[in-house]
Amino acid sequence: MFPPGPSIRKNARVTSPRNLLDDTLARVQPLSDDAMAQARERQALLTKPAGALGVLEEVSIQLAGIAGTCPPPAPASPAVAVFAGDHGVLAQGVSPWPQEVTVGMVENFRAGGAAVNVLARACGAVVRVIDVGVASEVIGDDTVLARNVRRGTADLATGPAMSREEAEQAIAVGIDVADQLADAGHDVLLTGDMGIGNTTPSACLLAALTGTPADVVTGRGTGIDDETLALKTQVVAGAVARLRPDADPIDVLAEVGGLEHAGIVGLIIGAAARRVPVILDGVIAGSAALVAQAISRDSIAYCLAGHRSVEPGHRAALAKLELRPLVDLDLRLGEGSGATLAFPLVRAAALILDEMATFDSAGVANKDN
Amino acid sequence: MFPPGPSIRKNARVTSPRNLLDDTLARVQPLSDDAMAQARERQALLTKPAGALGVLEEVSIQLAGIAGTCPPPAPASPAVAVFAGDHGVLAQGVSPWPQEVTVGMVENFRAGGAAVNVLARACGAVVRVIDVGVASEVIGDDTVLARNVRRGTADLATGPAMSREEAEQAIAVGIDVADQLADAGHDVLLTGDMGIGNTTPSACLLAALTGTPADVVTGRGTGIDDETLALKTQVVAGAVARLRPDADPIDVLAEVGGLEHAGIVGLIIGAAARRVPVILDGVIAGSAALVAQAISRDSIAYCLAGHRSVEPGHRAALAKLELRPLVDLDLRLGEGSGATLAFPLVRAAALILDEMATFDSAGVANKDN
Numbered sequence: 143m144f145p146p147g148p149s150i151r152k153n154a155r156v157t158s159p160r161n162l163l164d165d166t167l168a169r170v171q172p173l174s175d176d177a178m179a180q181a182r183e184r185q186a187l188l189t190k191p192a193g194a195l196g197v198l199e200e201v202s203i204q205l206a207g208i209a210g211t212c213p214p215p216a217p218a219s220p221a222v223a224v225f226a227g228d229h230g231v232l233a234q235g236v237s238p239w240p241q242e243v244t245v246g247m248v249e250n251f252r253a254g255g256a257a258v259n260v261l262a263r264a265c266g267a268v269v270r271v272i273d274v275g276v277a278s279e280v281i282g283d284d285t286v287l288a289r290n291v292r293r294g295t296a297d298l299a300t301g302p303a304m305s306r307e308e309a310e311q312a313i314a315v316g317i318d319v320a321d322q323l324a325d326a327g328h329d330v331l332l333t334g335d336m337g338i339g340n341t342t343p344s345a346c347l348l349a350a351l352t353g354t355p356a357d358v359v360t361g362r363g364t365g366i367d368d369e370t371l372a373l374k375t376q377v378v379a380g381a382v383a384r385l386r387p388d389a390d391p392i393d394v395l396a397e398v399g400g401l402e403h404a405g406i407v408g409l410i411i412g413a414a415a416r417r418v419p420v421i422l423d424g425v426i427a428g429s430a431a432l433v434a435q436a437i438s439r440d441s442i443a444y445c446l447a448g449h450r451s452v453e454p455g456h457r458a459a460l461a462k463l464e465l466r467p468l469v470d471l472d473l474r475l476g477e478g479s480g481a482t483l484a485f486p487l488v489r490a491a492a493l494i495l496d497e498m499a500t501f502d503s504a505g506v507a508n509k510d511n
Numbered sequence: 512m513f514p515p516g517p518s519i520r521k522n523a524r525v526t527s528p529r530n531l532l533d534d535t536l537a538r539v540q541p542l543s544d545d546a547m548a549q550a551r552e553r554q555a556l557l558t559k560p561a562g563a564l565g566v567l568e569e570v571s572i573q574l575a576g577i578a579g580t581c582p583p584p585a586p587a588s589p590a591v592a593v594f595a596g597d598h599g600v601l602a603q604g605v606s607p608w609p610q611e612v613t614v615g616m617v618e619n620f621r622a623g624g625a626a627v628n629v630l631a632r633a634c635g636a637v638v639r640v641i642d643v644g645v646a647s648e649v650i651g652d653d654t655v656l657a658r659n660v661r662r663g664t665a666d667l668a669t670g671p672a673m674s675r676e677e678a679e680q681a682i683a684v685g686i687d688v689a690d691q692l693a694d695a696g697h698d699v700l701l702t703g704d705m706g707i708g709n710t711t712p713s714a715c716l717l718a719a720l721t722g723t724p725a726d727v728v729t730g731r732g733t734g735i736d737d738e739t740l741a742l743k744t745q746v747v748a749g750a751v752a753r754l755r756p757d758a759d760p761i762d763v764l765a766e767v768g769g770l771e772h773a774g775i776v777g778l779i780i781g782a783a784a785r786r787v788p789v790i791l792d793g794v795i796a797g798s799a800a801l802v803a804q805a806i807s808r809d810s811i812a813y814c815l816a817g818h819r820s821v822e823p824g825h826r827a828a829l830a831k832l833e834l835r836p837l838v839d840l841d842l843r844l845g846e847g848s849g850a851t852l853a854f855p856l857v858r859a860a861a862l863i864l865d866e867m868a869t870f871d872s873a874g875v876a877n878k879d880n
Contacts, residue, residue, distance in 0.1 A: 189624065189625055189626075190625075191844070192734065193734070193843075194734075194844040195626065196821065196843070197840035197841055238878050242876055243876050249874075249875075250868055250873045255867060255868025256873075257557075257559055257564065257867055260859075260866045261862075264862050265855065365560050365563075469838075469856075471566035472566055473564060473566075474563050474565070475560070475564055483567075483855075487838075490633050490852060493629050493633050494629050494630070497632075498629055504618070504625075506612060506619055507611055509734070
């Protein structure tokens with residue numbers, strides 16, 4: 143049902159990553175205004191004071207707009223897509239963790255022992271890991287998809303992290319994963335990531351795409367000291383300063399991003415084209431979503447912010463994306479942990495709209511007004 | 512398995528509500544320092560950067576302390592105890608909703624159509640409604656427990672809401688419900704409430720027990736206009752000013768509280784005596800928890816704050832309780848909705864501690880330090 147390796151695409155016209163992206167972008171539609179209007183109306187009839195369920199009501203309206211029906215079906219089969227990649231910038235000393243932790247954690251995901259596995263089991267989600275850019279060899283199976291585009295990025299401190307073609311290939315992997323997961327019946331996709339050093343390219347994307355200074359968006363990632371933070375900030379500032387003024391979003395991604403970021407860009411656009419909601423994880427997903435937003439503004443309407451990370455740049459990303467995080471518990475793990483914790487809240491929002499009684503049906507007196 | 516009406520208590524020595532309270536208070540023990548130390552140690556071994564799961568790690572440590580073992584069992588059988596009562600202060604015009612909505616919503620809970628029913632089904636929780644103070648007659652069954660202490664409070668604007676004996680009786684109902692639910696195998700109790708007008712006694716309790724001015728703790732409840740808010744604030748200030756300086760917490764509860772508040776006080780103390788964790792809902796639970804804290808400081812160690820309500824006084828309550836809310840989504844519904852949304856997060860925290868691999872067991876390299 144979920145074969146390793148590339149799937150044979152149904153659309154024979156699609157022959158290159160660039161064509162796949164263009165084809166997918168053309169299928170991204172705005173949300174349904176009709177369904178959202180119906181959801182707003184229905185919320186007002188339910189046995190509760192108007193607005194008393196706060197953000198859950200907004201989520202239910204968005205889900206109606208995504209599904210194009212009211213009430214929208216409650217998402218019941220979540221899949222976490224964990225994109226894994228390595229980062230040449232690690233050579234600059236931006237993280238105290240060795241690069242082999244990335245592949246070690248891929249094996250931990252495969253064995254089911256990582257945080258995201260535990261959280262996914264708790265809410266009935268499956269975990270799929272996509273090797274889109276791990277530096278060492280990874281064996282593909284039903285859980286870990288072997289879709290490596292290149293064995294880690296080049297050092298973004300000294301030159302482009304990857305070529306534009308590689309960025310497009312990694313985006314195409316993400317689109318393909320979204321299609322495969324939707325074909326397998328998953329009705330909500332959660333983003334995840336694994337890559338030692340990947341808060342550095344995230345900070346570069348955040349700085350480049352929101353115009354926020356490097357020292358504001360650069361954070362401590364998995365935990366670095368003041369000296370390393372100063373170095374990391376300098377690396378981010380230097381890389382962003384190198385970007386050409388006429389760089390388009392994919393140029394920016396190729397120059398200072400990561401392969402897992404590119405995969406998540408594809409996942410977002412691919413899911414949007416299929417009208418499947420996406421729950422974003424933390425700062426890596428947030429920075430990738432900024433790229434997706436710059437390519438396809440409509441694609442972000444399909445996204446919910448699973449949580450707000452401790453990473454300072456995530457705040458800037460959420461502000462630019464105009465998304466309100468559902469969980470805010472000082473998490474800074476990645477892997478999709480925050481998105482997975484948010485899934486029950488998203489599902490609850492849809493169930494409320496579907497299952498609650500109305501004042502009329504329950505025979506409850508309404509407010510005197 | 513869950514008979515309506517009072518259960519026959521095992522302890523024949525307990526003959527009065529006051530004796531039951533004293534007996535229960537004597538059984539409330541501090542959390543286990545040993546189990547919490549073990550949980551902290553174990554968190555440091557799991558395959559993630561130290562502290563990367565933020566508040567979830569703190570919750571897991573608290574659950575270990577509550578259970579007295581590490582890892583603690585993950586709560587698997589939640590019950591929402593929705594205490595329902597009416598309020599004489601409604602005569603002052605503090606709410607636009609008519610009193611009969613309370614009993615109407617009790618019937619809605621029984622039929623399964625209210626928000627808390629939907630949210631409870633979504634996370635596998637049962638809903639038990641306790642008529643501890645509804646003004647009109649309520650029929651008891653397996654879902655709705657007929658434990659009425661009085662048919663609504665008196666108007667707290669003009670005199671005591673209830674007698675001290677009635678407050679003690681309602682606390683005893685809460686203790687008994689905690690015992691019955693624990694006996695039935697529920698391993699986490701969630702507080703809920705229903706009572707038109709009950710944010711007014713909540714604001715009184717908040718003002719009296721935190722020393723915060725009435726105009727800070729009084730909010731719009733289910734939605735009132737500026738004029739009604741001014742009136743409500745005046746009612747709260749007047750009632751609190753009437754309290755004798757030597758009033759003990761139960762005197763305060765009797766003078767300006769509600770019967771559902773008293774029920775929740777009992778539930779908290781009863782659950783703590785059984786070492787069962789309690790997830791508090793919003794401002795009604797928060798104000799009741801302040802009473803529980805004043806009676807038994809140790810009982811609050813068994814509580815988690817399910818969410819932060821929009822009601823302004825809830826912030827003051829959480830600060831005094833030293834609890835951090837798990838969900839913060841602009842909810843202001845009550846019923847236990849916020850607590851129920853938080854349950855999957857609490858369960859996830861325990862599962863993380865139990866099921867995650869360690870660096871050693873997964874063979875993942877640890878940080879260079």
